[in-house]
Amino acid sequence: MRNRRPLIVTLIAAAIATAIGIALSFIIHWFPVQASAQAKNTDRLYHVLVIASIPIFVLVVSTILYSVWQYRMKPGEELKDGPPIHGNTRLEVIWTAIPAMLVLALVSYSFVILHDNEKKPAREIQVQVTGQQFFWSFVYPSSVTGGKPVESDQLYLPANESVQFQMRSKDVIHAFWIPAFRLQEDVVPGITTTYRATPDRIGTYPVVCNLLCGLGHSTMRTNVHVVSEAQFQQWLKSKGASSSTTVTKP
Amino acid sequence: MVARFKTPGFYRALLGTALGGVFATALTWIVRMSTGHATFHHYLSGEAILTVSLIACPIFFVIGLGVFDYWFHWAAGRPTRPEDHSNHGAFTWKDYFKVNTDHKVIGVQYVVTSFIFLLIGGLIAMLMRAELAQPGAQFVDANTYNGLFSVHASILIFFFIIPVFAGLANYVLPLMIGAPDMAFPRLNALSFWLLPLGGIVMLSSFLAPGGSFANGWTAYAPLSTAAPVGQNFFSIGVQFAGASSIATALNFLVTIITMRAPGMSFFRMPLLVWANFSTSLLVVIATPFVAASQFFNLLDRSLGFNFFNAAKGGNVLMYQHVFWFYSHPAVYIMMLPGFGIISEILATKARKPIFGYRMMAFSLLAIVVLGFTVWAHHMFTSGMPAWVRIPMAITTVVIAVPTGIKIFSWLATLWRGVLHLDTSMLFALGFLTTFTLGGISGVMLAMIPFDIHVSASYFIVAHIHYVLFGGSLMTIFAGVYYWFPKMTGRMYDERLGKWHFWSTFVFFNLTFAPMHILGLQGMPRRVATYSAQFADLNLMISICSWLLGLSTLVFVYNIVTSWRGGPRAVANPWRAMTLEWQVSSPPPVFNFDKVPTVVGGPYEYGIPGAVHGILEPAHVGGAREPAGVSSGTHMSGE
Ligand SMILES: [Cu+2]
Ligand SMILES: [Cu+2]
Numbered sequence: 001m002r003n004r005r006p007l008i009v010t011l012i013a014a015a016i017a018t019a020i021g022i023a024l025s026f027i028i029h030w031f032p033v034q035a036s037a038q039a040k041n042t043d044r045l046y047h048v049l050v051i052a053s054i055p056i057f058v059l060v061v062s063t064i065l066y067s068v069w070q071y072r073m074k075p076g077e078e079l080k081d082g083p084p085i086h087g088n089t090r091l092e093v094i095w096t097a098i099p100a101m102l103v104l105a106l107v108s109y110s111f112v113i114l115h116d117n118e119k120k121p122a123r124e125i126q127v128q129v130t131g132q133q134f135f136w137s138f139v140y141p142s143s144v145t146g147g148k149p150v151e152s153d154q155l156y157l158p159a160n161e162s163v164q165f166q167m168r169s170k171d172v173i174h175a176f177w178i179p180a181f182r183l184q185e186d187v188v189p190g191i192t193t194t195y196r197a198t199p200d201r202i203g204t205y206p207v208v209c210n211l212l213c214g215l216g217h218s219t220m221r222t223n224v225h226v227v228s229e230a231q232f233q234q235w236l237k238s239k240g241a242s243s244s245t246t247v248t249k250p
Numbered sequence: 251m252v253a254r255f256k257t258p259g260f261y262r263a264l265l266g267t268a269l270g271g272v273f274a275t276a277l278t279w280i281v282r283m284s285t286g287h288a289t290f291h292h293y294l295s296g297e298a299i300l301t302v303s304l305i306a307c308p309i310f311f312v313i314g315l316g317v318f319d320y321w322f323h324w325a326a327g328r329p330t331r332p333e334d335h336s337n338h339g340a341f342t343w344k345d346y347f348k349v350n351t352d353h354k355v356i357g358v359q360y361v362v363t364s365f366i367f368l369l370i371g372g373l374i375a376m377l378m379r380a381e382l383a384q385p386g387a388q389f390v391d392a393n394t395y396n397g398l399f400s401v402h403a404s405i406l407i408f409f410f411i412i413p414v415f416a417g418l419a420n421y422v423l424p425l426m427i428g429a430p431d432m433a434f435p436r437l438n439a440l441s442f443w444l445l446p447l448g449g450i451v452m453l454s455s456f457l458a459p460g461g462s463f464a465n466g467w468t469a470y471a472p473l474s475t476a477a478p479v480g481q482n483f484f485s486i487g488v489q490f491a492g493a494s495s496i497a498t499a500l501n502f503l504v505t506i507i508t509m510r511a512p513g514m515s516f517f518r519m520p521l522l523v524w525a526n527f528s529t530s531l532l533v534v535i536a537t538p539f540v541a542a543s544q545f546f547n548l549l550d551r552s553l554g555f556n557f558f559n560a561a562k563g564g565n566v567l568m569y570q571h572v573f574w575f576y577s578h579p580a581v582y583i584m585m586l587p588g589f590g591i592i593s594e595i596l597a598t599k600a601r602k603p604i605f606g607y608r609m610m611a612f613s614l615l616a617i618v619v620l621g622f623t624v625w626a627h628h629m630f631t632s633g634m635p636a637w638v639r640i641p642m643a644i645t646t647v648v649i650a651v652p653t654g655i656k657i658f659s660w661l662a663t664l665w666r667g668v669l670h671l672d673t674s675m676l677f678a679l680g681f682l683t684t685f686t687l688g689g690i691s692g693v694m695l696a697m698i699p700f701d702i703h704v705s706a707s708y709f710i711v712a713h714i715h716y717v718l719f720g721g722s723l724m725t726i727f728a729g730v731y732y733w734f735p736k737m738t739g740r741m742y743d744e745r746l747g748k749w750h751f752w753s754t755f756v757f758f759n760l761t762f763a764p765m766h767i768l769g770l771q772g773m774p775r776r777v778a779t780y781s782a783q784f785a786d787l788n789l790m791i792s793i794c795s796w797l798l799g800l801s802t803l804v805f806v807y808n809i810v811t812s813w814r815g816g817p818r819a820v821a822n823p824w825r826a827m828t829l830e831w832q833v834s835s836p837p838p839v840f841n842f843d844k845v846p847t848v849v850g851g852p853y854e855y856g857i858p859g860a861v862h863g864i865l866e867p868a869h870v871g872g873a874r875e876p877a878g879v880s881s882g883t884h885m886s887g888e
Contacts, residue, residue, distance in 0.1 A: 031770055042703055060657065060682060060683065061686075064682060082668050083602070083666055084602070084854065085602065085605065086603050086607065091662065096651060103693060107697065110697035180772075185631050188633045189561070195702075211706055
């Protein structure tokens with residue numbers, strides 16, 4: 001039989017490469033800061049996907065490298081052919097079934113995350129988002145202000161409170177993307193689209209239009225300010241909301 | 251002189267183009283006048299004339315060129331001229347500039363034309379990378395930049411990847427199945443000539459008032475339906491590319507179904523034939539949808555139909571559904587022929603039968619069927635009903651399974667083979683690694699929460715280039731090197747070929763891998779200016795992309811010099827078994843002097859005395875011909 005050493009060397013190298021790959025996946029800063037509950041879930045999903053992918057990629061590459069190393073044509077083999085192996089049913093069943101189970105497991109896990117990210121909480125506030133070439137504007141309805149609605153070109157959100165964005169477009173399609181939240185949805189003329197986020201980290205983060213909407217598309221930016229509940233109320237008041245108490249925090 | 255304008259050819263084609271302009275002017279004048287435009291000034295509208303001209307001029311051009319002459323004669327009831335084959339086969343380089351019905355000439359015309367579009371599209375990419383080298387505005391304004399990436403993608407998708415595969419298959423496929431030509435040679439010629447015209451329509455949009463079309467190759471309404479007239483260059487250019495690819499696909503289907511050599515059952519067909527059979531099914535079913543989407547856009551933009559105008563009861567998301575119902579299968583239209591090429595090369599260069607041949611064929615068919623069930627994965631964040639995302643995510647991960655079967659079968663084909671690591675084999679192995687990465691990121695994008703974050707970001711740009719460059723283009727290079735001796739009768743330079751591979755492989759990865767990170771970090775695509783935090787990576791990407799562009803020059807130099815003065819190629823330099831290698835390089839005008847008979851599978855390597863087809867009935871049972879083995883020209887670089 002063949003010398004087994006090269007195969008063992010390759011297997012060890014592949015195992016080391018997998019380990020290094022997985023270690024790297026923990027070290028690399030893939031994402032911007034996590035500023036929402038959804039971001040934590042999505043990042044975890046991404047990490048699971050990367051860890052599942054590394055062994056597959058290493059398997060493909062190490063098989064290629066091993067074959068190149070062991071089976072490349074040597075001098076004198078110009079007319080030699082390999083063995084006439086036409087297939088192996090058991091192997092073919094395995095590499096159909098295992099990847100199928102793997103991707104179905106991963107997609108099921110993604111549905112769990114999706115459900116978590118999108119489920120309606122007991123209480124949430126609404127913010128109406130309007131996209132138009134090339135800026136964003138926001139309306140805080142009376143259910144949030146406790147008085148008359150507040151209009152603003154700034155986006156302030158209270159931390160640790162679920163918010164549902166209700167988005168409309170005045171002209172073409174835009175996309176309301178908050179990378180720190182890992183969330184976006186298109187803003188489409190004629191319909192209202194929505195998504196919900198639970199900001200959980202105080203700070204200021206970019207809001208990016210992520211769908212080509214014309215000449216000013218790359219400038220269609222603003223920021224989201226995640227602030228404490230008290231600061232949020234203060235900000236609303238400064239924008240002319242009545243001082244009467246609001247729906248938040250019973 | 252007058253005779254020149256009467257006989258088919260470029261003079262008459264130019265005359266036709268001019269007549270097309272006159273026709274367009276007259277038609278718009280009559281229509282506008284009769285529909286009551288009040289003043290004389292309004293009888294003539296430059297934009298209307300331009301739009302009608304874009305449709306009329308290319309059609310009048312091909313009529314002038316003579317593509318329709320035979321059909322017109324026949325339709326008019328005049329006696330058709332007896333087939334004299336004067337426009338079949340190329341004897342000087344000039345014959346490549348004429349209407350020709352030889353599939354080999356058309357194949358070369360296709361491949362060379364599409365590679366010119368590749369160079370143009372690549373040059374545009376390097377201009378874009380120059381703009382993106384620094385965060386702020388550099389030297390193009392937003393409108394020009396939007397035009398650059400829109401034309402880059404449209405040209406490379408519709409006028410490079412899709413047609414170059416059709417071109418390679420045009421040359422190789424009839425030879426592989428033992429046919430003298432395609433089933434409809436004149437239709438084949440028409441398919442080809444629509445291509446440069448459509449490409450010129452798209453490229454000339456840069457000259458249009460208001461600039462070129464600038465809404466991406468996706469041309470989402472309602473931005474596109476309110477765009478300057480350059481948008482019509484896209485809508486109409488796509489029609490020519492689409493008509494060309496539908497006609498070619500029909501041609502392939504009929505050729506494969508009816509013109510196989512005796513003995514070539516479906517399960518004795520080489521996998522390249524299977525791949526083009528599957529691709530042609532996709533093209534015939536899917537391409538009418540992109541044609542429709544662009545007709546809708548054209549009618550909306552130019553005649554106010556309001557299909558996609560929400561204020562007038564239109565439905566904005568409808569555009570995206572129709573568009574992606576084509577454009578997802580189009581991903582496989584741009585990949586399956588490459589799968590076929592890789593199967594041919596790996597079997598021949600690993601000197602082994604393809605592992606699991608039947609599963610390879612069935613997985614192609616599975617991809618065809620499943621390919622029509624996943625389109626809305628491009629719309630996870632579009633605002634469509636939320637539940638639609640669930641089945642689309644499931645079908646999207648499931649379609650990875652047949653693709654995985656193919657990759658594992660190719661790996662098993664390498665196992666215990668005798669690997670000839672020449673240029674086409676290197677590209678095939680490079681393809682296996684880069685395409686695996688593109689497939690992995692594709693599965694990741696099927697995961698809805700993750701897609702919601704990175705949709706339309708640079709992660710998508712990275713993914714699409716791993717699939718279309720690391721996937722399709724790698725297979726195209728592999729195929730061009732593999733069949734270069736057959737198509738030109740010359741050998742290419744192995745050393746330069748390997749330089750080309752390594753520079754392409756390294757700079758491809760350095761250019762596109764970092765884009766994944768940019769996307770995860772929050773950089774949107776389709777922007778000329780970006781936040782300063784992305785500056786370092788973008789500068790590195792730009793530099794690597796220029797080096798990647800330079801690596802193409804090695805390829806161009808190798809091909810041009812080898813075609814002109816490379817060593818003569820023998821009939822079968824790779825000792826392959828498929829039929830195209832059993833005839834001279836290049837093959838005789840009608841391919842086979844005797845009809846070949848197929849007696850076995852296409853990849854019976856390693857079985858002493860096995861043969862796929864026999865050209866001379868007298869040799870039944872004889873040993874496989876080791877044609878070309880003695881020449882040694884191909885051994886130099888191994
Ligand atoms: Cu935008
Ligand atoms: Cu798709």
